[in-house]
Amino acid sequence: MAAKQASTRSENGKVRRVIVVGGGLAGLTTVIKLCEAGVPVDLFSLVPVKRSHSVCAQGGINASVNTKGEGDSPQVHLEETVYGGDFLANQPPVKGMADAAPGIVFLLDRMGVPFNRTPEGLLDFRRFGGTLFHRTAFAGATTGQQLLYALDEQVRRYETVDVEDERGIVVPGERMVRKFEFWDFLSVVLDDSGISRGIVAQDVKTMEIRAFPGDAVCLGTGGPGMVFGRSTNSVINTGTAAGSVYRQGACYANGEFIQVHPTAIPGADKLRLISESARGEGGRVWVPRDPKEKRPGRDVPEKERDYFLEAKYPGYGNLVPRDIASRELFLKCFHEKKGVYNTKSTKNENEVYLDLTHLPKEALRKKLAGILEIYEKFVGEDPYENPMRVFPAVHYSMGGLWVDFERASNGSLVMGSPRNHATNIPGLYAAGECEYQYHGANRLGANSLLSCIWGGMVAGPALATYRNNLDKSSYDFPQALFDKAAKREQDRYTDILKMDGDENPYRLHQDLAEEMLLHCTIERHNDQLDRVVAKIDEIEQRARKVGVTDKAGFANQGAQFIRHLGNMIVLARVIAQGARNRDESRGAHYKPAFKDRNDADFLRTTLAFHKEGQGGGTSTIHYARDFDYSIAGVPIHITDAVDIGLVKPRARKYEQAGAASAAATGDIKKEDKPAAKSPAE
Amino acid sequence: MADKKTVRLKIQRQDSVDKPESRRWEEFNVIWLPQMNVISALMEIQKNPVTADGKKTTPVVWESVCLEEVCGACTMVINGRVRQACTALIDQIAPNGETITLAPMTKFPLVRDLQVDRARMFNDLKRVKAWISLDGSHELGAAPRQSQENQEDTYPLSRCMTCGCCLEACPQINDSSSFIGPSAISQVRLFNLHPSGKMHAAERLETLMADGGVGDCGKAQNCVEVCPKEIPLVDSIAQMSRQATKHMLFGWLLG
Numbered sequence: 001m002a003a004k005q006a007s008t009r010s011e012n013g014k015v016r017r018v019i020v021v022g023g024g025l026a027g028l029t030t031v032i033k034l035c036e037a038g039v040p041v042d043l044f045s046l047v048p049v050k051r052s053h054s055v056c057a058q059g060g061i062n063a064s065v066n067t068k069g070e071g072d073s074p075q076v077h078l079e080e081t082v083y084g085g086d087f088l089a090n091q092p093p094v095k096g097m098a099d100a101a102p103g104i105v106f107l108l109d110r111m112g113v114p115f116n117r118t119p120e121g122l123l124d125f126r127r128f129g130g131t132l133f134h135r136t137a138f139a140g141a142t143t144g145q146q147l148l149y150a151l152d153e154q155v156r157r158y159e160t161v162d163v164e165d166e167r168g169i170v171v172p173g174e175r176m177v178r179k180f181e182f183w184d185f186l187s188v189v190l191d192d193s194g195i196s197r198g199i200v201a202q203d204v205k206t207m208e209i210r211a212f213p214g215d216a217v218c219l220g221t222g223g224p225g226m227v228f229g230r231s232t233n234s235v236i237n238t239g240t241a242a243g244s245v246y247r248q249g250a251c252y253a254n255g256e257f258i259q260v261h262p263t264a265i266p267g268a269d270k271l272r273l274i275s276e277s278a279r280g281e282g283g284r285v286w287v288p289r290d291p292k293e294k295r296p297g298r299d300v301p302e303k304e305r306d307y308f309l310e311a312k313y314p315g316y317g318n319l320v321p322r323d324i325a326s327r328e329l330f331l332k333c334f335h336e337k338k339g340v341y342n343t344k345s346t347k348n349e350n351e352v353y354l355d356l357t358h359l360p361k362e363a364l365r366k367k368l369a370g371i372l373e374i375y376e377k378f379v380g381e382d383p384y385e386n387p388m389r390v391f392p393a394v395h396y397s398m399g400g401l402w403v404d405f406e407r408a409s410n411g412s413l414v415m416g417s418p419r420n421h422a423t424n425i426p427g428l429y430a431a432g433e434c435e436y437q438y439h440g441a442n443r444l445g446a447n448s449l450l451s452c453i454w455g456g457m458v459a460g461p462a463l464a465t466y467r468n469n470l471d472k473s474s475y476d477f478p479q480a481l482f483d484k485a486a487k488r489e490q491d492r493y494t495d496i497l498k499m500d501g502d503e504n505p506y507r508l509h510q511d512l513a514e515e516m517l518l519h520c521t522i523e524r525h526n527d528q529l530d531r532v533v534a535k536i537d538e539i540e541q542r543a544r545k546v547g548v549t550d551k552a553g554f555a556n557q558g559a560q561f562i563r564h565l566g567n568m569i570v571l572a573r574v575i576a577q578g579a580r581n582r583d584e585s586r587g588a589h590y591k592p593a594f595k596d597r598n599d600a601d602f603l604r605t606t607l608a609f610h611k612e613g614q615g616g617g618t619s620t621i622h623y624a625r626d627f628d629y630s631i632a633g634v635p636i637h638i639t640d641a642v643d644i645g646l647v648k649p650r651a652r653k654y655e656q657a658g659a660a661s662a663a664a665t666g667d668i669k670k671e672d673k674p675a676a677k678s679p680a681e
Numbered sequence: 682m683a684d685k686k687t688v689r690l691k692i693q694r695q696d697s698v699d700k701p702e703s704r705r706w707e708e709f710n711v712i713w714l715p716q717m718n719v720i721s722a723l724m725e726i727q728k729n730p731v732t733a734d735g736k737k738t739t740p741v742v743w744e745s746v747c748l749e750e751v752c753g754a755c756t757m758v759i760n761g762r763v764r765q766a767c768t769a770l771i772d773q774i775a776p777n778g779e780t781i782t783l784a785p786m787t788k789f790p791l792v793r794d795l796q797v798d799r800a801r802m803f804n805d806l807k808r809v810k811a812w813i814s815l816d817g818s819h820e821l822g823a824a825p826r827q828s829q830e831n832q833e834d835t836y837p838l839s840r841c842m843t844c845g846c847c848l849e850a851c852p853q854i855n856d857s858s859s860f861i862g863p864s865a866i867s868q869v870r871l872f873n874l875h876p877s878g879k880m881h882a883a884e885r886l887e888t889l890m891a892d893g894g895v896g897d898c899g900k901a902q903n904c905v906e907v908c909p910k911e912i913p914l915v916d917s918i919a920q921m922s923r924q925a926t927k928h929m930l931f932g933w934l935l936g
Contacts, residue, residue: 109824121826153812
């Protein structure tokens with residue numbers, strides 16, 4: 001019986017595939033793990049996978065390999081990640097990730113990632129925010145690109161590998177991976193009992209809408225940065241896939257936690273990131289002491305510079321975590337009006353200096369050329385000679401689709417458990433930035449590439465177990481189920497093409513984004529958040545009156561954008577309302593009126609469920625303290641309690657060197673045995 | 682308001698590859714913005730899709746992702762030169778308000794307007810086996826050590842974004858040739874430099890020795906001129922040519 005369920009073919013003889021949506025680091029790793037487990041995959045992506053947003057990651061990937069002999073270890077990595085995240089992350093998944101990290105970096109090296117090396121030919125590591133250790137492996141300053149390419153190459157290889165059945169006989173004409181690039185995910189196909197049996201997607205060239213069966217589905221579709229308009233994110237990061245399944249009943253967790261990166265360069269279309277690795281390699285942040293200083297940065301003498309991060313946080317200096325650095329920059333520029341003076345505009349701009357000019361040029365070229373090239377190309381100034389001018393920009397979503405995990409007795413994860421990375425929609429999984437699991441209230445730099453790959457390494461085996469234990473394959477469900485799901489989406493699309501209101505969807509998006517950017521980022525005030533929510537109500541109404549800008553039946557980006565906008569509005573509400581509700585300050589979520597972290601009331605996961613508007617009203621959110629879901633027929637009860645069994649919450653004090661982990665100062669106390677537990681469910 | 686600075690664009694449009702009769706030029710005026718690039722000009726057209734002579738039209742279709750020249754998506758022909766639209770800053774390419782012309786690449790099948798289909802480039806990566814033949818993603822310890830020098834050789838090659846500039850500029854890429862083009866050849870060099878990648882060097886070289894391989898290069902050297910990542914493509918072609926010759930002459934001896 002079990003062997004039959006795990007068989008390659010369904011009852012009616014079709015090759016059973018699972019579906020992965022998204023071809024960034026998380027999606028591609030999931031695909032590789034599935035292929036190794038003998039599970040054929042259909043991989044869907046809005047863009048050629050080699051152009052996924054992971055390509056933008058610059059600085060590196062964390063792994064406590066301890067090459068520099070500093071006493072670093074996965075335990076310290078775990079502690080610092082949890083501390084950096086202000087204790088909002090469930091700790092077993094973080095432990096699993098920190099323990100696996102060295103192996104992951106070695107694997108990537110085996111795959112051919114051109115990591116920078118030490119003179120002995122070992123992997124080189126550099127410093128990053130929130131730690132005192134050299135823990136970040138890197139390939140110049142385009143590490144994300146290099147990691148993405150390595151995984152892309154492995155998946156491309158699986159496009160040439162034949163499917164074999166359980167006896168090892170080749171199934172003619174079937175390859176392990178079939179890629180569907182330039183396909184937009186629309187929704188999951190739910191059967192009568194609410195179990196995901198496949199997806200509906202649209203070919204964005206021919207505009208054909210089709211339903212695809214899949215024995216399980218995993219989203220690796222990235223974050224929702226475009227909700228804020230201009231950010232460091234790629235234009236494809238609308239969060240549309242996550243928004244869509246949220247509307248279908250998936251729980252969205254901790255949506256209010258949005259990371260603002262302290263150092264980006266302004267632009268008309270996007271805000272381009274200047275990696276934290278610039279500071280990891282010794283870059284210093286400063287403003288002139290005299291707010292009316294008119295000399296170019298390079299000519300301002302040392303003693304007339306205010307190195308405000310180093311002054312306030314002597315322990316971690318320029319490498320305090322991003323939430324803190326962004327707040328300090330905001331304070332300096334926005335409140336104190338001490339941003340760099342601009343002689344042309346005759347005012348203090350919202351900019352500070354990020355200075356590398358004191359560092360040896362040859363080392364900069366070898367380690368940071370990728371970002372310095374971006375600065376040079378987009379600003380037109382030589383960053384080897386002039387301090388760069390930067391300001392914070394929306395960067396990453398700690399929140400995302402809620403996913404489960406199964407805790408092992410050693411405090412880590414039970415690998416292969418079908419609960420790992422499962423959403424509350426049975427058969428639907430999520431990995432990467434689109435889920436919420438690893439970073440709590442604030443992500444440490446260079447942990448995102450790690451969490452994407454680790455997420456895929458956990459999700460892949462979880463999907464395989466789920467698929468192998470199914471009573472009935474999606475391929476044995478009646479075609480009518482899929483036809484109905486496709487028709488529903490086809491009807492919606494046809495309705496979009498008929499929209500002829502006065503609102504331009506791109507301008508409406510700009511309105512939404514400006515509101516979110518102004519009031520829902522570094523500093524949050526309840527009166528403003530009330531207005532943001534009211535504005536979202538208004539925008540949701542106006543979105544019903546947009547006019548489609550293009551009625552073409554081919555490569556219609558205008559109609560596609562209207563759909564994405566709808567999902568962005570829904571996620572904007574999750575972010576803004578979640579922020580309104582959380583009356584405390586924790587990690588990236590900061591309310592001046594509630595300056596302290598409040599563990600008694602808010603050390604809990606925000607669990608949001610969508611409620612469609614009734615009778616022409618706008619949609620609303622149901623916030624749950626607990627809920628039930630089931631996997632393979634087993635009911636599971638979930639609460640919003642955070643699993644803090646490994647590292648006990650304490651106040652963050654980055655003023656003090658080594659505060660993020662006891663081990664970092666050599667002052668290791670005998671850790672109390674992990675508290676009995678505080679289970680996630 | 683009246684004398685607000687504007688940017689003038691002249692854009693080649695076509696509804697789809699099978700509608701050549703729909704090919705046309707349309708001109709647009711958009712308001713100038715600080716730090717503006719070609720992408721943000723196209724975004725302004727989306728918000729108000731009206732031509733310079735007041736005719737309502739559809740927003741222009743183009744491909745873009747990262748907007749910082751690492752993904753390769755937004756490649757197009759700007760003022761006659763192939764490049765990424767994101768790094769095409771308005772103040773640099775039209776400092777005195779000159780008209781900016783945008784056209785799709787010509788060496789790939791057209792999708793619509795400025796978007797083309799570059800699937801052949803990804804297929805070529807399959808043909809040359811541009812990957813490491815990994816035993817599996819389970820833990821097998823550290824990879825072979827590599828010198829800093831080797832990393833400095835491979836990293837620039839590994840920055841190829843599969844953007845298509847080198848193919849667009851290459852005179853040998855045309856309807857009557859099957860030349861694989863510079864980028865895939867350079868990828869062979871990359872993988873043949875890797876300590877375990879070089880164990881399969883011969884297989885990759887054999888693809889380059891077949892029709893459409895490295896021998897079809899006409900040495901125009903346009904590729905290296907247009908590569909946005911300054912990848913030493915001519916050098917890669919020369920080296921692969923030598924390796925292929927060596928393999929052809931002595932390969933059977935070396936096993």
